[in-house]
Amino acid sequence: MDYLDIANSLPMWIAASLAVIVCLCQAILFLRRSWIDGKKVGLTDEQLRAGFRSGAISAVGPAVAILMGMVALLVSLGGAISWMRLSFIGSVMFELMAAGFGTEAVGIELGAPDMNVTAFANAVWTMTLGAVGWLVITGLFTPNMEAIRRKLAGGREALLPVITICAMLGAFAYLSTERILRFDHQTIAWAIGALTMGILLTTARSRNLQWLREWSLGISMFTGMIIASFFM
Template identity: 50%
Template sequence: MMWPELVPLVPAYMDIANSRWLWLSTVPVVLVVLLQATIFLRRAWNDGKEMGLSEQKLKTGFKTGIISAIGPSIAVLAGMLALIATVGGPVAWMRLTVIGSVAFELPAAELGVSQFGYSLGDEGITETAYATAVWAMTLGGTGWLLVSAFGTRHMETVRTKISNGNETLIPIISAAAMLGAFAYFLSGEITAGTPETGSVAVGGLAMLGLLHLADSRDVQWLREWALGAAMLVGLLAGVALRVTVGSWW
């Protein structure tokens, strides 16, 4: 009896993409990120004490930050699954540890392999094409890291100059900058399709409702959980719309 030849379901380049040596090469990068996060948290805690903040307020801020990170982390985890399927586990782990933007990493990888006439997931992708994709992802994200490294320390000076020395304007400017950043990220999603629009709308309404409830009942823990909960509700709403109605535009 002749057995049919088995056709591999995984592209050949994925053997390199998930190799032991590539896993080992990504470990130092991830460790550096973890070290930076540890140093930053330690400095923030110590500086908060020097500014006169009580330990209770510091713990509340720390807990609020952890809770607020849950929503974005779920989105990054979902995107990481797609990235693992195309560029392998090690590179996906490294890239999303450093940058965390699937919206950038996937197009950058696609741009790299397209120079050799391939598309992500093609079985015939060569090692050179895969290496080019990884270089495109890495070098393409370098600009953000350089701006953060050399420009962050000057942001406070810029903010003070914008407020023209008026201390009452500084919180307003900071809030406006934060709202502008959120609006910038959402502007492209609102018109991307029905699930995206619904996700933004439901998440925004959930945030308003939770904050109103927290203010009317004076529930502190609800304020802390509001952002993370609203993001999770919006994410679930987008998934539900995608599964049920799809996209109408």
């Protein structure tokens, strides 16, 4: 029996679906509760809808990019695992690396013609064990992290938003400089994405254009992507 027949079998799809269903259930549970309590803390229906809608609009581009990456996983790991790992926990780069480590541990290269069911199983073991820590640590310690955040603000409520903006800028500076310093089409994509967003948000804020706020990220990411692809 070819390992891909096992990888794409019904029991594997059922196992993969259970994890994705928990992820969706959590999203829907939190969504519902945020909507109800959002109104109680004084957010309007329009604000809640705008938040949800803009999140959905902006997710399309990245999700299609993830789908492109899923193809790389599909050919060597089959549908069920690829679909599960990218809907839940993983990212393309991480999963490819973990799967590669798993097959190499039994002396086979990921996707090589001699790939067998044992190598496949070890890849899945490695992907599972390599990521389970994120679920366990956030499952157990997330409320404790709030104490760290308050400590960073030194007990001053006014400082909390500053801390958040600093953290966001720090994280995205880390993600950005890794691309900027390549000095290639990725640098151009970064610069065009940044410039477009700057223009769109300044316009949206000064003229109070709500639709433009919601589409700003979607338009910026595609503008950057398309212009940069002329430089590849």
